[in-house]
Amino acid sequence: MRGTGKADVFVMLAHPVDHAKSPGDFNALFEERGLDSLMVPLTCKPADFETFWAGLTAAQNVRGMIISVPYKIAVFEKCSGAHDRAARVNSANSVRRLPDGSWYADNFDGVGFIDGLKAANRQIAGKRVLQVGAGGAGASIAYCLAEAGAAEIRLNDIDASRAAKLAELVGRAFPDCRIAVGPADPRGMDIAVNATPVGMHAGDPLPLDVTGLTPDMLVVDIIMEPAETALLQAAEKAGCQIQRGRPMMAFQIEAMADFFDVDRKDRGNG
Structure with missing residues (x-):
């Protein structure tokens, strides 16, 4: 009960x-x-x-x-x-x-994001990534992308200083990953990520320049609802592979359940 x-x-x-x-x-x-x-x-x-x-x-x-x-x-x-x-x-x-x-x-934002990609057999190591969004979830995702072996991350955020600070910190922690602030243009990238809330509401602008999308790209949107954001619709129209936001949450739930010890296996943690 x-x-x-x-x-x-x-x-x-x-x-x-x-x-x-x-x-x-x-x-x-x-x-x-x-x-x-x-x-x-x-x-x-x-x-x-x-x-x-x-x-x-x-x-x-x-x-x-x-x-x-x-x-x-x-x-x-x-x-x-x-x-x-x-x-x-x-x-x-x-x-x-x-x-x-x-x-x-x-x-667990970045953990869920990476685990969701891995479960779908999406490759991260060696890839060039455009990431739009350097806020709370975006910061966690950027670190985890670099940790997972991304070769390059182009960061874009409405707050340029926030993006620059994040790029500096991630680059310092993972020097093998080239990371810098740049435009929200996916040209030359392998993966494009929307790590912002832009797209949750009808009438929101697109978070990145979809005219630069090509069929060899993977487009990821962390928004869960709507499941098919305007960005993902544009990506599908361009022939891209897509990854919806729901897997990120599903894998976060698993990680959080262990963190909370919901099964009450070890109450020495609290």
Whole structure:
């Protein structure tokens, strides 16, 4: 039976939160495994974050949280420790409660992205990648692309200084990967990635110059809904291979479930 007084409670925190798919995914996982656990979507205005966070921390049966926009950096700063994946981008998309009541951060955006590509037999090593988006998810993805052996990454972001800073940091961590800021033009690239929210809403502009797409390219959009974004539609029309956003989340769910120890195998972690 789920939802008893002994239940492990998990939270999905975002603002707004109505687009979130992970609570449904996790609750389905809990049901499938017969776990007395549940995940609840919660939100608050950014001005109320400090009060809200204090309440979540005080709630002793909240074991873990998934964090989304705009709270990834703010939550990371509240944690007493972090995996390198989170520390190198100063951003958390998952936190787990430790035995002393403090929080430990990790970031599975890049993990889910890379694992989704690998599951579809997409090659990364040696490839040239255009990545549009250098924010929270984008930063994690850029590091993981370089770590997976991408030969070159061209970064583009509406905030050029943010893209430049990310390029410098990733290049320092993975010097074998050529990474620099450039236009959102896929010409000369093997893979084009949209790591922005542009495309979630009808009427959004295209995140990159689709006139530069050619049939030998792979186009990836991390947006889950709509599943077939305008970018992916344009890519299919150009004869490109495509990768939708859903696999990235599916593989994140697996990694997060282990991180949270939802099966209660090792409660020494918290």
